Structures are given as structure tokens and as C-alpha cells.
Amino acid sequence: MYRPHAWVVNIGNELLIGRITNTNATVIARELMLRGVIVKRIVVVGDYLDDIATSVREAVGYADIVVTTGGLGPTDDDITMEAVAAAINAPLVLNKAALEMVEAFYRKRGLQLTRERLKMAYLPLGAEPVPNPVGAAPGAYINYSGSHIVVLPGVPSEMEAMLKIALNRLAHILPELCVAEEGITIEGVPESSLAPLLRKASKLCSDCYIKSHPKGHEVDNPIIDVKVMASAPDCDTARSKVLTVLGYLKKLIQGGDSD
Numbered sequence: 001m002y003r004p005h006a007w008v009v010n011i012g013n014e015l016l017i018g019r020i021t022n023t024n025a026t027v028i029a030r031e032l033m034l035r036g037v038i039v040k041r042i043v044v045v046g047d048y049l050d051d052i053a054t055s056v057r058e059a060v061g062y063a064d065i066v067v068t069t070g071g072l073g074p075t076d077d078d079i080t081m082e083a084v085a086a087a088i089n090a091p092l093v094l095n096k097a098a099l100e101m102v103e104a105f106y107r108k109r110g111l112q113l114t115r116e117r118l119k120m121a122y123l124p125l126g127a128e129p130v131p132n133p134v135g136a137a138p139g140a141y142i143n144y145s146g147s148h149i150v151v152l153p154g155v156p157s158e159m160e161a162m163l164k165i166a167l168n169r170l171a172h173i174l175p176e177l178c179v180a181e182e183g184i185t186i187e188g189v190p191e192s193s194l195a196p197l198l199r200k201a202s203k204l205c206s207d208c209y210i211k212s213h214p215k216g217h218e219v220d221n222p223i224i225d226v227k228v229m230a231s232a233p234d235c236d237t238a239r240s241k242v243l244t245v246l247g248y249l250k251k252l253i254q255g256g257d258s259d
Contacts, residue, residue, distance in 0.1 A: 006032050007059035008042045011070035015044050024069045030209050034231045036175035052083035060147040070154030072137040074116035085124035088144045092122050098129040098138045105136045134158040141169050180238035183227040190222045201249040205241050
């Protein structure tokens, strides 16, 4: 079974100066991994047209899938679409479908379509807009020279919603895998005490994703949701992986394994 290779290009000066944490890279890598994609490289570049274009151009030369995040807004430093167009030697044009999306977003809020807002409807020639169910700026899907380029915004809530849409668009090149997810709620165990148990349980399944979500107070009232995700060629195997990890984690919490 062939597993596509992917590069992730995260764009934004705020990432390079440490102002925000690059959670988008983690989410994208996890979602691609669960669908059988091998993420070969994650690159962070600033809001500079030449740097973005160079990174995308290099990624296209090596990867089946290229995902970019950031730089799709209405301000002058939001230049990702322009840079992607430069990387694939395509003009940046007003996309009719993207324009309809942007117009609908602002019309619903009683706002006019200004030059800055119109800017978000310009995509590289040949691109398909990716709808944004959360914000204003559409993304883009481009099939170029054997690579599938997905251009997404940097706002995490928008990126995650649009990534799901983009992954459906990429389904024809992804391995046929079933993704299973199960969770448990753990009460009375601080997250700092749970962390080494999660690490131990994760060793049972190298291609599973385990994440804890604290809801209560770390010490006074610890309540933690734990989610486990796994993929496999069939759903029974995927679910078996998840249940095996969760079962072992429960055993560890109860003190049933001292190895």
C-alpha cells in the first residue's frame, strides 16, 4: 500500500518570534498520520513572499500533499495566495466561487465588500476554493504537477474546520483506512500524575494518537477527558487498537501494572 508523503508549511512572523505556539502543525500532522500519510517535513516561514514561494516550490518537488497555513486575511501582510501563485507560475485571479463565499459572509453581517475584503477572493488560476465555515477567507485546493496543494488560514478554529473539508477532497489519493476514536473520563488523578501513564500506554500503539483534555482543577478537583484515535485498513482493527490502549491505561490508573 502506497502512503503519500506530505510537507506542512506554516506561515507567520508570530510563529518565528515565539508569540504563539504552532498548534496547527500538530493538528495537521496528526490528521494526516491517521489517514496513512507520511509527514516528511514541517517548515515555518515568515510573512515574506519570496520565502513562502520558495518553501512551497520546494515542497511541491518532494511531496504528494502540501498543506500551508496562515496569511489569507485582508491585510497587506497576508500574501500566501500571491506567494503560492508565484510558486506554481500562475496568475492570481478573482475566483467567482470564492467571491460568492466572501460576499455571503459579509452580507450576512450587514457589511459592504471593501477592497480589503475583496482581496480574500483572489486565488491562483485553476484553484478550487475551500469553504470556510467559521471565518471569512476561503482556502484553496490546487492540483499542480502531481502535488495536491491545500492552502488554509492560520486561525486554528478555521484551519481545523477547513482541514476536514480538504481531507475529503483528497480522499481519492489517501489509503483506504478506517479511523476510530474512543474516550474515557478520569476523575481524581492530576494531569501531572496521569502524564507518565499516558506515555506508557502510548507505547502499545506507535500509530495511535492519545490526548488528554483537563476540565477540572489540577489538584483540588481533577477531571480529565482522554481521547485515543487510531487508524487501520478495517474498522474492527482500528477500534481494537483504541480499546487496547484504553484498557491498558485503565489498568495503569488502578495500579495493576508495576513494570
